[in-house]
Amino acid sequence: MTTRIDGDTQLRFRLPVYEGPLDLLLHLIKRAELDAQDVTTSVITEQYLEYLNLMQELNLDVAGEYLVMAATLLLIKSFTLLPHQQDADTEEAEDLKRDLVERLLEYQRYREAAAKLGERPLLGRDVFAPPRQAEPEEDQTRPPYTVSIFDLVQAMAAVLKRRADRAPRTITLRDIPIAQCIPRLLAALQDDARIEFISLFDDLTDRALIIATFLALLELIRRGEVTAWQEERPGPIYLSRGPRFGSGATAREMAELGDVETAEEEVGDG
Secondary structure (H helix, E strand, O other), X not given: OEEEEOOOOOOOEOOOOOOOHHHHHHHHHHHOOOOHHHOOOHHHXXXXXXXXXXXXXXXXXXXXXXXXXXXXXXXXXXHHHOOOOOHHHHHHHHHHHHHHHHHHHHHHHHHHHHHHHHHOOOHHHHHOOOOOOOOOOOOOOOOOEEOOHHHHHHHHHHHHHHHHHOOOOOOEEEEEEHHXXXXXXXXXXXXXXXXXXXXXXXXXXXXXXXXXXXXXHHHHHHOOOEEEEEOOOOOOEEEEEOOOOOOOOOHHHHHHOOEEEEEEOOOOOO
């Protein structure tokens, strides 16, 4: 698979870490410190559409359900902005909003329940307790915050914006295999216990190489070789070795990652 970068992308790289439109809405609501009841406010709708544009710019395959959600948000917004002659229009808008809020609340409860289950101790460890030992001092260190695909997309957008602000220098035309970027990422984490996300792109100027590196990182996160986290929110994103670090992938899996092809015209400094 080749992902072409020449103004408009022709093919998309499917998200290796799946999170759906409800996850994105919860992410935006939490970041804005709003309630689920506020899901149809203009600010959430605008930010949702911005994220979709970012994901498309990064060659991430935007599933149809993301677009359906975008259409729903825009339809609800149109009912609130435009005058309507019939009460049926207002009723339809309220029904759409009510249905969306109910789905979001139900999904939020599901996510919270799943998180609590994941925090429960293992049964065997609880029932068959080891001999009593001195209680260790309580660790006061705050656990790291989990980073979602949407946090990574937002951080990546900032990287691309900084690159766009720089003066372009050359004309490039080449294919960049995504798998080719993986050894560099693994080597960086082999040398350091943790690295800052943004540092991966410090010495990269080629847009296709930047995107290929980002897609390679998503693949490593999907495989459990790399973990992304934050010490505080908002704050820098860090990467560290995951539980399956160094486990590798088969030749077929590596080949299926595809290439990023660049065809960008860049003007020199003059």
